[in-house]
Amino acid sequence: MQIVSISSLKGGVGKSSVTLGLASAALQRGVKTLVVDLDPHADATTGLGVTADPEHHVGKILGRRGKPGSLSTVTVGSPWVENERTEHGRMGLRLDVAPGSSASSMFDRAQYKRSDLVKLDRAVDGLESDYDLVIIDCPPNLNTLTRIAWAASEKVLSVAEPSLFSVAGTQRTMTAIAQFERDTAWAVNSAGVIVNKVHPGSREHQHRVEELEELFGDLLVAPVLPDYRVWQRAQGAAWPIHRWPGVDAAEIAQRYTQILDGLLQPSS
Numbered sequence: 001m002q003i004v005s006i007s008s009l010k011g012g013v014g015k016s017s018v019t020l021g022l023a024s025a026a027l028q029r030g031v032k033t034l035v036v037d038l039d040p041h042a043d044a045t046t047g048l049g050v051t052a053d054p055e056h057h058v059g060k061i062l063g064r065r066g067k068p069g070s071l072s073t074v075t076v077g078s079p080w081v082e083n084e085r086t087e088h089g090r091m092g093l094r095l096d097v098a099p100g101s102s103a104s105s106m107f108d109r110a111q112y113k114r115s116d117l118v119k120l121d122r123a124v125d126g127l128e129s130d131y132d133l134v135i136i137d138c139p140p141n142l143n144t145l146t147r148i149a150w151a152a153s154e155k156v157l158s159v160a161e162p163s164l165f166s167v168a169g170t171q172r173t174m175t176a177i178a179q180f181e182r183d184t185a186w187a188v189n190s191a192g193v194i195v196n197k198v199h200p201g202s203r204e205h206q207h208r209v210e211e212l213e214e215l216f217g218d219l220l221v222a223p224v225l226p227d228y229r230v231w232q233r234a235q236g237a238a239w240p241i242h243r244w245p246g247v248d249a250a251e252i253a254q255r256y257t258q259i260l261d262g263l264l265q266p267s268s
């Protein structure tokens with residue numbers, strides 16, 4: 001089971017979109033996946049077609065005193081799977097979500113205790129036989145929730161837009177990961193940078209992508225993701241991009257599949 005955090009210290013760059021794109025690719029590939037929605041805004045949860053439920057949300061696990069208990073007590077299945085079963089006759093698929101909720105905003109603060117950091121790490125214990133991949137959608141800042149996610153992850157993917165501020169934000173994220181590893185007992189085994197919302201044909205964007213290549217070298221994840229409006233329509237309909245019609249959706253879907261395949265390679 002591989003655990004990956006999708007992070008960025010900046011909002012609106014596409015963390016939840018990357019979470020949804022990877023979840024869609026994983027479903028297509030038959031990779032058993034759990035999405036953990038650590039952002040109190042719960043956009044990834046909504047995008048997976050799951051509605052708020054007072055019993056099933058990740059805040060229940062994080063808020064528990066003492067042992068957090070297993071995340072499996074709050075996970076729910078995404079309706080994306082049902083659709084794959086009924087419309088396309090595919091069986092044996094699994095895509096679950098530990099839904100986000102405003103309840104986790106109690107950890108939306110900078111101060112943390114060691115006992116806070118272990119919560120998710122402990123809560124995913126024992127899920128190895130249930131999932132091949134766990135994707136954690138993080139909030140857009142370096143609060144305790146983000147650190148809880150990093151402490152549970154082997155890999156952190158930072159999402160960047162091809163803009164000046166986003167390049168600077170990505171450097172800050174990478175510095176924060178290194179600092180986190182120095183300050184705590186946790187090692188994030190690897191990091192990567194996903195470049196999202198690239199306008200095909202924009203020279204400014206091309207320049208920023210080259211800048212990111214220079215700064216982050218091998219850490220840059222290929223391929224980059226184009227800015228296509230169809231992505232917003234698919235997300236608005238809470239539909240997997242791999243099932244959305246049209247050439248733009250197919251291109252986005254295919255790029256996410258490539259990123260997923262790279263992620264799941266044993267050496268990465």
Ligand SMILES: Nc1ncnc2c1ncn2[C@@H]1O[C@H](COP(=O)(O)OP(=O)(O)O)[C@@H](O)[C@H]1O
Pocket residue numbers: 008010011012013014015016017018043140196197198225226227228229230231232235
């Ligand atoms: N590649 C893309 N092409 C077009 N729109 C995108 C793309 N990636 C993200 N978006 C849109 O940008 C907005 C912010 O994305 P979101 O994933 O919510 O960012 P974050 O989770 O980092 O705050 C959303 O409306 C989303 O649909």
Ligand SMILES: [Mg+2]
Pocket residue numbers: 015016017039043044
């Ligand atoms: Mg988000």
